Amino acid sequence: MDVKKLIILGSGTMGHGIAQAAIFGGFDVCLYDIAQNFLDKAKDKIKGSIEKHFVAKGKITKEEGDAIFARLKTYTNLEEAAKDADFVIEAVPEDLALKKKIFAELDKICPVHTILATNTSVLPVTAIAGATGRQDKVVGTHFFNPAAVMKLVEVVLPIGVAEETVETAFAVAKKMGKVPVKVKDTPGFIVNRLLGPLYMEAAQMVLEGTATAEDIDTAMRLGAGHPMGPCELADFGGFDVIQMAQDAVFDYTHSEASKLNILYRKMLEAGRLGRKNGKGFYDYLPDGTKKPFKLF
Numbered sequence: 001m002d003v004k005k006l007i008i009l010g011s012g013t014m015g016h017g018i019a020q021a022a023i024f025g026g027f028d029v030c031l032y033d034i035a036q037n038f039l040d041k042a043k044d045k046i047k048g049s050i051e052k053h054f055v056a057k058g059k060i061t062k063e064e065g066d067a068i069f070a071r072l073k074t075y076t077n078l079e080e081a082a083k084d085a086d087f088v089i090e091a092v093p094e095d096l097a098l099k100k101k102i103f104a105e106l107d108k109i110c111p112v113h114t115i116l117a118t119n120t121s122v123l124p125v126t127a128i129a130g131a132t133g134r135q136d137k138v139v140g141t142h143f144f145n146p147a148a149v150m151k152l153v154e155v156v157l158p159i160g161v162a163e164e165t166v167e168t169a170f171a172v173a174k175k176m177g178k179v180p181v182k183v184k185d186t187p188g189f190i191v192n193r194l195l196g197p198l199y200m201e202a203a204q205m206v207l208e209g210t211a212t213a214e215d216i217d218t219a220m221r222l223g224a225g226h227p228m229g230p231c232e233l234a235d236f237g238g239f240d241v242i243q244m245a246q247d248a249v250f251d252y253t254h255s256e257a258s259k260l261n262i263l264y265r266k267m268l269e270a271g272r273l274g275r276k277n278g279k280g281f282y283d284y285l286p287d288g289t290k291k292p293f294k295l296f
């Protein structure tokens, strides 16, 4: 299917990053959210990013940047945004009841040919598809944070998905400059299932006092070539999201390596969510620097 009209639902971290990748890929994008102030913030971030990462670096001209930005339209009315969509990418908060409600609504609003994709990283795509009467046209498109930069899209296959839906999701991802891979709908998909044990072991080493979070991060950056060490990456993802993902993966695999380490539970009990509230393995300071958090 030739996707002309692309809708993105949710203008948070993932939604606006996906929207940025999509306008750079040449799509005309309708970005939907429940309130105009969320959309205004997302537009400011995208505009700022075009300026900082592309125009200021001489990668594109200001006129080219303006033309790319002009491909983005915003909506607070779902029906208006989605009524003639070809492809919808949902990136609203990770709440299964909310996602099911939105997919049931989209199923009523959208034309019969519309493909409905979810960006969930922790919820079962099959359950989201089950809220619609078009299970063959529902798929997962899992982008990575920061979505404007990270090249991978996991195309997640719920049971009953049609081959044409998967092919179209691949084509959309490629047009955005991404590299898609296929994975069946199982908890953690590929990347989070593999990252989980790394996050768990890093936390265990911090708890045991084997090494500090800072030294573990330095070691994995310089010794294993990871762009971010496991503690800073866990902070980046957020402990609440990690808890949801690990609980789902452990429930499925029963692998000890995936069982949520108690340190994440304790961090959450202490109100430490990671970078999103400035408190994780590190304290993130207003001047943009960070310092290691002393556990005991």
Ligand code: CAA
Residues within 6 Å of the ligand: 049, 052, 053, 121, 143, 144, 145, 146, 148, 149, 150, 192, 227, 228, 233, 237
């Ligand atoms: N838009 C466009 N380009 C951007 C950008 C943006 N918003 N932000 C950064 N860039 C570009 C920069 O301009 C720079 O480009 P050049 O090399 O051409 O100059 C490049 O990206 C690198 O940026 P920086 O120099 O500012 O910073 P960095 O080198 O420290 O890289 C990073 C930052 C890309 C985030 C890097 O640290 C990284 O890859 N980290 C790992 C992130 C990761 O693993 N994410 C996955 C997490 S798991 C997940 O997401 C799962 C889930 O379920 C949500």
